[in-house]
Amino acid sequence: MADQLVALGLVLVCAVVFAVNGIRHRRKAEDTTGVEDTTGVPVFKAFSDEVGRVAEEGRTIHVSLGSGDILDEQGMVSVAALHGLSALTELSAAYDSPPLITTGNPTLYLLAENQIRDAYARLGSPDNYRFGTVRYVAPTPIIYAAAAATLAYDESLGVNINLGSFDQEVSLLTHAAVTNKVTLLGGAASPTGAAALYPVLGPSQVAIGEELFSGGAEVIRRSAFWAGLATQDILRWLVVVGIVAAAVASLLGLGG
């Protein structure tokens, strides 16, 4: 019960800090219209840059979103990945050269399809959505990765974006992309997924860990997303202070 109350306290602290930051960023956005902030994670900008290049070459972008279930703890990673891809989906719909999106989870498949359909609907051409743009591939992460990797051989891919909930199985996707000389971009939240992506992606091509959550702020540019990032920064310092305090208390023989 004590754990539950501590968790509730943490959620309330998060909510208050988020609300304060939200108000601050809203005012800042009104005061500094036209001034663009950046999160310092360039990979999200690169997504939309690739759309034009790939459309000119007559190729396709393959986005693999992983197998993060919306109903479990990986759900928010998948939602953050979809935020990071929103500029890409909007621009792809505008060029009418939709990406090929694959997922390994049914709920994520529905969300991704919804995002693409909405992008077409916002342009006033919902009928242009083509079936097969979003594909559900397989239910387990390893089979999903192996099956999605075959697209690098079967389709004419220009870019392969692996963004979402991945573990070491992402190396099957990156290997297929490297073998077929497909440009790679991506990001993973888990340490094993990040470790598999890090060696094949340059510093400006990858988002590791919490960087994945900055995609919304970078491409959607709404004050709520910037407020979320500022809240994350403040909470991170609170966690650091908490860890140091706990270490000092333990060193002094205080507490448990």
Place this chain on the structure above:
Amino acid sequence: MFRWFLPTLFAVIVGLLVLLGSLLPIPTLASLRADLLSGAAVIASFAMVLAFANVLRVHFGRLVAKQAKSVHATGQRFASLILLLSAIASFVLVLLQGPEGIASQTIVEGVLIPGQSALLALTAVTLVLTGARILRTRWRASSVLFLVVALLVLWTTVGIGTPSGIGMPSGIGTPALVYPGILETVMRFVNAVATGGMRGLLLGVALGTVITGLRIIVGIDRPHSGG
């Protein structure tokens, strides 16, 4: 209004109830949370049916599509045919016998599990190849450090260079038999730094998860209705 307001209102109410049901020791809220999660499981099952239909439609489309005659296109069609047949056969078998039936279990134990094991073994190879590519993509001190640490961990885990060779129990003690003290000290340092880094990474992800969830619960973020 119906496009985004009602789904958002529903998401906010359900999100708040599930959150409070998890955090507050009130039996009514806990029971409501359990009911809502059961409802979510039913919706997820329906999503699975839609996803299965997507698989069938994509591969049926590939099967009947007019393609240039080539070995590669024939191979693709053949793969789609095999996938369609096995998907439909598995579906019918599970419908007839249930997921616990003999045929269903045989498919899981005889095909799925060995297949996944083989693919997992393959990731070991692709990971090694990926690691070897690091000096091509990132020629800098951190890349060398990455490789050195990866090799050290590999060495101490499989026990190469020990009297019994590969297959020794994992852990830092094994090569330390041959190189007493040095490797043990190095690996203690590496493990401490790696554990610290990993916890830092996971804490960052946890904070990002909380904030993303919070945005959905207060209705600012609407991934379910395109907002």
